[in-house]
Amino acid sequence: MADVDQQKAISVGEEFDVTAIRLNDNGDGVAICNGMTVFIPFLLVGEDARIRITSVEKRFARGQVVERRTASLDRQDAPCPVFGECGGCQVQHMLYEAQTIWKEGRIRRIAERLGLDADAVVRPIIGSHTPFRYRNQVQMPVRYNADEKRVEMGFFAAETHAMAVTDSCHLISETMQSTLVRACRFLTSIGPAAADVHHIVLRESATHAEQMIVFCTANGDDEFARTLARFHAPSVKTVAITVQPRPTGPIWGRTVNVQKGDGYLMERMGGRRFRVSPRSFLQVQTGMADRMYQVVLQQAQVSSEDVVIDAYCGIGTLTLLLASHARRVVGVEEIAQAIEDARENAELNRIENAEFHGARVEEWLPKWIESGGQPDVIVFDPPRKGIDRAALDAAIAAHIPRIVYVSCNPATLQRDLAILLDAGYRVKEMQPFDMFPQTEHVECVVATHYVGVTT
Structure with a gap:
C-alpha cells in the first residue's frame, strides 16, 4: 500500500x-x-x-x-560544448578532486555493505595525472547529412541513438581529434556512398607516434573497401574495415579486413612491448593501466614457484608482467585476435613461461582444474558483467590460495565479493583507480586470500 x-x-x-x-x-x-x-x-x-x-x-x-539556484564549490564549467547532450561523460561539471572523492566513496560503501572495515581495507583512490585527453581509443558514430551533403560525427545521447553532433572530444588527444576530422572530410568527398559508414574506430599508441583506423560499414563491396583504403593521415599506419549492416547494433562485423598497413599498433607497458590489433582489448588509459598492473603484481605476491592464471587476459599485458615473477602463467581469453596478439607478444618479449588459450573462461577453467590443474594465484579481469559464476565456483571449489579481482563495475564487484566471502575468502585490500575521469566509471583491484569457512 x-x-x-x-x-x-x-x-x-x-x-x-x-x-x-x-x-x-x-x-x-x-x-x-x-x-x-x-x-x-x-x-x-x-x-x-x-x-x-x-x-x-x-x-x-x-x-x-x-x-x-545555488552552485556547489565542487562545480566547474564543463569544457565540452555537448556535455549534457552527449552520453559519454556524466561528471564533467564536477571538479576532478571531487570526482575522485565520490568514486572512492562508492568503493568504501561496497566494503561497508559487505561487512568490512572500509578504513582498514580500502586504500586512497589513485587518480589520473591526465583527467582530459587520456583515451587511446574512441568509437565515433558518423552519419551522412544528405541536406548538407557532408559526413558528421558525434556521440549518442545516453540510452538513445540520437546523435550529439560535434567535431571534438576532450577525452582524446588533439592528434586523434585531427585524424577524425580528416576522416569525415574524406568520407564527405566520397559522396552519398559514405552513408554506409556508421562508425569510425580510432586507436592511438601512447608510446609510439602511430594510429590505426577502422571504418565500420554496411557495404562489404570490394570496390568500396578499396575506396576507404585511400584514406591518409600523418599518424595513421593502418586502415581497416569491418562490415556490419546494422548501424545501431554491435559495430563490429565477423571479421576485420586490413586494407593498408601492418594491421596493428605497438605499445609499451611495464618495460615490455605489445602488439595491439583492431579488436584486441587494451585499457583505454595506458599510463594508468601500467600503474594498476603494478598494484596487481604487489597484491598477487607471486613467487618463482607459483602457477598463475590470468583470466580474461586480452593481449597478454598483465600475463607477461606476471611471467617475470612466476614459474608458469596461463592466459585465457575468448577473442581469437587477442590470443593471437598475446602469443605474438610473448615471442616479441622472449617470454617462454607463458601460454595462452583461446576459450571462454567459464568453460576452460572448470575443465582445467578438473584435469588436475592447481594454480596458486588467479587474476580475474572480467568485463562489466563480472566473473562468470561457473568460473568463480571452480576457483572456490579448488580453494585457490589467492584471487586478485580487477573490476570495472562496482555492482558486479560487490556481487562477486559476497560470494567469495561466503566461501571462505577474506579481503585484504581494495585499491580504487580512476581509469575514466569525467565519467561514472571506477576501477578497483581487490586482493583476497582463502582462510576457510568458519562455523
Whole structure:
C-alpha cells in the first residue's frame, strides 16, 4: 500500500524545489520529493534547484533541472560544448578532486555493505595525472547529412541513438581529434556512398607516434573497401574495415579486413612491448593501466614457484608482467585476435613461461582444474558483467590460495565479493583507480586470500 501511495505522491510534469543530498552511482543528484527518491542529472550535492519530474517508477523517479539556484564549490564549467547532450561523460561539471572523492566513496560503501572495515581495507583512490585527453581509443558514430551533403560525427545521447553532433572530444588527444576530422572530410568527398559508414574506430599508441583506423560499414563491396583504403593521415599506419549492416547494433562485423598497413599498433607497458590489433582489448588509459598492473603484481605476491592464471587476459599485458615473477602463467581469453596478439607478444618479449588459450573462461577453467590443474594465484579481469559464476565456483571449489579481482563495475564487484566471502575468502585490500575521469566509471583491484569457512 505504501508503494501505491508513493506513486500517487508525485507525477510526471510536476515541479519541486529540492536540495541534492548525495550522488548516486551514475553521478546524478539525489533528492527527496514527497517521500520519494528522485534522481536528477547534473545536480551536485548541496545545490538547490527547481526540478521537473520526467518519469516515475515504482520506487524512484527521475527529474531534470529547470533552474539551478545555488552552485556547489565542487562545480566547474564543463569544457565540452555537448556535455549534457552527449552520453559519454556524466561528471564533467564536477571538479576532478571531487570526482575522485565520490568514486572512492562508492568503493568504501561496497566494503561497508559487505561487512568490512572500509578504513582498514580500502586504500586512497589513485587518480589520473591526465583527467582530459587520456583515451587511446574512441568509437565515433558518423552519419551522412544528405541536406548538407557532408559526413558528421558525434556521440549518442545516453540510452538513445540520437546523435550529439560535434567535431571534438576532450577525452582524446588533439592528434586523434585531427585524424577524425580528416576522416569525415574524406568520407564527405566520397559522396552519398559514405552513408554506409556508421562508425569510425580510432586507436592511438601512447608510446609510439602511430594510429590505426577502422571504418565500420554496411557495404562489404570490394570496390568500396578499396575506396576507404585511400584514406591518409600523418599518424595513421593502418586502415581497416569491418562490415556490419546494422548501424545501431554491435559495430563490429565477423571479421576485420586490413586494407593498408601492418594491421596493428605497438605499445609499451611495464618495460615490455605489445602488439595491439583492431579488436584486441587494451585499457583505454595506458599510463594508468601500467600503474594498476603494478598494484596487481604487489597484491598477487607471486613467487618463482607459483602457477598463475590470468583470466580474461586480452593481449597478454598483465600475463607477461606476471611471467617475470612466476614459474608458469596461463592466459585465457575468448577473442581469437587477442590470443593471437598475446602469443605474438610473448615471442616479441622472449617470454617462454607463458601460454595462452583461446576459450571462454567459464568453460576452460572448470575443465582445467578438473584435469588436475592447481594454480596458486588467479587474476580475474572480467568485463562489466563480472566473473562468470561457473568460473568463480571452480576457483572456490579448488580453494585457490589467492584471487586478485580487477573490476570495472562496482555492482558486479560487490556481487562477486559476497560470494567469495561466503566461501571462505577474506579481503585484504581494495585499491580504487580512476581509469575514466569525467565519467561514472571506477576501477578497483581487490586482493583476497582463502582462510576457510568458519562455523
